[in-house]
Amino acid sequence: MANFSAELPNDLIKQFDTLQKNTDKMLAEMTAAGAEVVEKNIKASVPSSWRSSGIMKCLKVTKPYKTPSDDSVNTKVAFYGYFVNRNGEKIPAPLVANVTEYGRSNSPYPKRPFLRKAFNKSEIEKAMQEVQDKYLPKG
Numbered sequence: 001m002a003n004f005s006a007e008l009p010n011d012l013i014k015q016f017d018t019l020q021k022n023t024d025k026m027l028a029e030m031t032a033a034g035a036e037v038v039e040k041n042i043k044a045s046v047p048s049s050w051r052s053s054g055i056m057k058c059l060k061v062t063k064p065y066k067t068p069s070d071d072s073v074n075t076k077v078a079f080y081g082y083f084v085n086r087n088g089e090k091i092p093a094p095l096v097a098n099v100t101e102y103g104r105s106n107s108p109y110p111k112r113p114f115l116r117k118a119f120n121k122s123e124i125e126k127a128m129q130e131v132q133d134k135y136l137p138k139g
Contacts, residue, residue: 037123058079100114
């Protein structure tokens with residue numbers, strides 16, 4: 001009867017061990033790096049009238065978290081809370097962002113997308129890849 005035995009190279013075993021130990025930390029840093037890119041792009045593409053208003057204080061990036069349903073790691077970039085507009089009224093920031101992004105059926109509020117422009121896939125993947133390379137150097 002024929003026998004076959006093979007050994008994995010030690011450097012490959014070390015990479016697997018490092019990956020197993022640091023996966024959660026690496027994924028959290030990767031999503032946070034992607035979220036930073038998105039936040040920067042949102043700040044660059046918002047309507048010019050927003051730059052001096054209080055709504056920009058409502059743009060937040062969450063801490064990386066694991067979802068209970070599928071154990072994936074996520075980091076959110078979103079508008080949270082309320083801000084005071086020029087008329088002194090307290091307005092929900094997510095509502096204003098949604099109306100600006102998608103518009104309304106009545107004409108004074110046409111859509112002016114700024115969030116979709118912020119999600120540049122290649123920039124996000126590049127930032128995430130840099131974090132991954134820090135944990136698993138190529139070679």
